[in-house]
Amino acid sequence: MSPLPDYLEAINACCNWPWSNMDSEQIDLTDAMGRTLVEPIVADRDLPPFNRAAMDGYAVRLEDLQNTSALPLAGMIAAGDSSSPVIPPGYCTSIATGAPVPDQLDTVIPHEWTDRGDPVHIQRTPERGHAIHRQGSDALRNQELVAAGCILGAPEIGLAATVGHSSLQVRRQPTVAILSSGNEVVSVDTTPEPHQIRNSNLPMVSSLMNAMGARTITASWLADDLEATMEALSRSIHEADLVVTIGGISAGDRDMIRTAIDSVQGEVILAGAAIQPGRPIRMAAMQKSNGTTPVVSLPGNPVSALATACLFAWPIVNRLLGGDGSLPWTEGILAQPAQRHALRRRFRPVQRTTDGRLVVPHWQGSGDLAHAANTIGLVDLACGEQDLPVNTSVRWLPWP
Numbered sequence: 001m002s003p004l005p006d007y008l009e010a011i012n013a014c015c016n017w018p019w020s021n022m023d024s025e026q027i028d029l030t031d032a033m034g035r036t037l038v039e040p041i042v043a044d045r046d047l048p049p050f051n052r053a054a055m056d057g058y059a060v061r062l063e064d065l066q067n068t069s070a071l072p073l074a075g076m077i078a079a080g081d082s083s084s085p086v087i088p089p090g091y092c093t094s095i096a097t098g099a100p101v102p103d104q105l106d107t108v109i110p111h112e113w114t115d116r117g118d119p120v121h122i123q124r125t126p127e128r129g130h131a132i133h134r135q136g137s138d139a140l141r142n143q144e145l146v147a148a149g150c151i152l153g154a155p156e157i158g159l160a161a162t163v164g165h166s167s168l169q170v171r172r173q174p175t176v177a178i179l180s181s182g183n184e185v186v187s188v189d190t191t192p193e194p195h196q197i198r199n200s201n202l203p204m205v206s207s208l209m210n211a212m213g214a215r216t217i218t219a220s221w222l223a224d225d226l227e228a229t230m231e232a233l234s235r236s237i238h239e240a241d242l243v244v245t246i247g248g249i250s251a252g253d254r255d256m257i258r259t260a261i262d263s264v265q266g267e268v269i270l271a272g273a274a275i276q277p278g279r280p281i282r283m284a285a286m287q288k289s290n291g292t293t294p295v296v297s298l299p300g301n302p303v304s305a306l307a308t309a310c311l312f313a314w315p316i317v318n319r320l321l322g323g324d325g326s327l328p329w330t331e332g333i334l335a336q337p338a339q340r341h342a343l344r345r346r347f348r349p350v351q352r353t354t355d356g357r358l359v360v361p362h363w364q365g366s367g368d369l370a371h372a373a374n375t376i377g378l379v380d381l382a383c384g385e386q387d388l389p390v391n392t393s394v395r396w397l398p399w400p
Contacts, residue, residue, distance in 0.1 A: 010273040015325030035170040041146040046136035051101040055131040059105040070119040173215040177236035181248035211400035224254040247300025277304035277366035301366035349375035
């Protein structure tokens with residue numbers, strides 16, 4: 001038997017498969033949060049479009065203060081004023097934040113640096129250009145502000161509105177069908193028998209998929225019945241853009257999802273990885289009339305399902321949305337030693353201390369979902385015999 005691939009090799013194989021990008025749709029700007037931009041957002045004019053006062057105060061010619069510290073007032077300019085008054089030499093004008101600075105004036109002196117009288121006695125002389133937000137200093141007309149492929153947040157939505165977009169072209173969200181299996185599993189509103197467990201995986205994975213930018217359309221529990229599993233799998237492959245299965249992929253007699261996937265036309269891309277938790281993770285490309293559907297098969301233990309959904313399903317969602325499968329890994333420092341696995345890369349839920357360092361909480365194995373409460377993401381612990389010591393630099397992945 002060939003050795004299982006390390007995580008990096010495994011996820012590269014999955015992401016390098018020629019998945020088709022989602023098509024695009026035009027949506028209202030108010031609905032664009034978290035969506036993936038298809039066309040870049042470009043400035044329709046200089047930003048700001050005029051020399052803008054950055055503070056309340058007095059607009060002056062700095063040269064007028066060479067021989068005096070007092071200037072008489074010549075009117076007031078408010079934000080939104082369209083006229084550009086002519087200010088005679090030796091005079092200043094009161095100006096509000098956001099108002100256009102007349103071309104012949106070059107400096108704004110804050111109220112706090114004056115006596116606010118008439119004439120205005122100026123107590124402190126700034127450098128030329130002080131408190132003026134220059135035309136085009138943020139961006140020039142036709143300059144790209146937001147690149148295609150960006151996941152839109154509040155700043156990008158604000159920029160889109162700034163340059164006149166009331167709607168944006170974005171990737172359609174991949175639809176996801178989730179299939180959870182196991183005769184020992186009952187619904188969350190059922191009082192379980194001693195040998196049963198409530199179905200934590202369906203709502204957890206469904207919430208994760210939505211947070212990743214997909215849209216869950218069905219989330220179903222399946223009994224350990226091969227015919228029913230094959231029927232549900234076939235239907236999901238044809239109805240959804242992505243299928244995520246949970247459980248039923250080990251080598252047991254009742255692991256029906258693995259058997260059902262092997263019986264459907266398609267290609268297995270991944271059959272296990274040298275990781276903990278999540279060693280049985282599988283991925284396949286299943287044929288349908290209009291292309292292929294990725295099927296990501298997560299192990300059934302809840303911490304395994306949590307970890308592998310982030311490590312494998314999230315990159316596939318990113319690929320379907322036009323990305324390269326990259327995830328937002330970041331660097332951190334261990335506050336306590338972290339135990340490694342001798343042969344497998346370990347991905348553990350991690351907490352952050354008050355000083356910003358990372359702690360891997362104690363666990364009882366991949367069934368111990370309780371230890372993942374109050375964690376911020378997954379830490380990547382490369383395999384090795386020795387614990388990683390305090391202050392080791394590690395990478396970690398925030399929860400979606």
